[in-house]
Amino acid sequence: MPAAVSLIEFFSALHTSGQAGVTRDPLPADGSAQSFTLLSRAFHESCEDLPGGLRVHLEWRPESAVNALHYIYRLCQALVDRAMPEEEVHRICAALPLAPSSPDEVMSQDLTLRHLPELHAMAKSMSESDPLVSGIEAAAKIFPLSSVGIALPQPPDLTAIRRHESLWRLYIDRVIERQDASRLDDEPTRLAVADALGAHALSLAPRLAAKLALHSSPSSTPAP
Template sequence: MPVTVSIAEFFSSLHVSGQVGVTREALLPGDSEQTQALLSRAFQDACDDLPGGLKADLECCHAAATAAIHYLYRVCQALVDRAMSEEQVAAICAAMPPLPTSPGEMFSQDLALRHLPELWSMARSMSDSDPLVTGIEQAALRFPLSSVGIALKNSPDLLSLRRHDGLWRLYIDRIIARQDALRLEDASTALAVADALGEHAHSLAPKLAARLALASAPALSAPSILSLHP
């Protein structure tokens, strides 16, 4: 008989300990009321942890959270089941949750997707050329709030994220905590990080401070004449 895991079992383990069980079978729906209650509690806990209590207009979207959990579970399957073909892994990674249409949906998805950086690191430790690495990077570009710490080759679209003060602050705090200097390629992000760090940049985030100093170095407007005597 196949070993199965319910969505409530998977997410509860993920939320409480970060250690999850993964089988080759799809997640079972389980008790919908239990799952919704679990997601609501986790969402409220996450809201309470927002910097400065900035949780206005955030409402839990169970459908968005559930889709993200299923996606994360499939990525976990691809990580542990090395018998999967490259085509199977690529198909799993391509079946991403829909783009969020509200801050509440974005934060609901983040309950699960915030674990993408750890999965990316584990996949990279096996092989940089693993299709799972590429697939997670594509998801990282789509969900920038949840993917801080994943080295992005392109700048993500941050317009929706900047519209909510609490989620924007959370994004900036994650960049500082993980010293993700590549995120500073975006000018608005670099400015927000610099403002958040203030005079403590070098002690709190030396990698970010170095990148910020490089970005703010004045350009030479005209050639400088040096007199070099032998």
């Protein structure tokens, strides 16, 4: 592991390349103007890239973003340190950021939580029984925008995402891009995905097309 890493170094590497080094020490608390400027700039750049025509203003929530960043750092520690005791992995996974209650918080947390699917895939490839896998899956239910690509057993709460047109479009785009068929169990999501894919569902997203076809097929049960 690297000798040391700062909040700015960790976020910069993660944000630009999707890869970042960690140490066995906690990520240092950094309330400097430089770190907040970096995170704020990344937030506003992400907002500018949101899909959709009408972009309702999103407010930067620094506390939400920083808490999510520290959480991702701890998950990376658990992923890299294979000698970490299971009890410590469980503790790290349980120390979740607060669930978002507004579109502002959703987008602020997504700056780093968007890497949850990659962390989940890497942890699962090492060992499906690793407590880190189940821990990330528990987080996936609470942060549905960031976790698209991690199959969920039940539809997540999408209230905060649906409040914002562009966040909702981003969610639908991610479901299509990552072909996360589990998200189609939510009817509004299923209808929005079907509408976005139109007649090209089979060629653009075959895994989603199969599930959409199941829902659109007439029931074989005779009417009473």
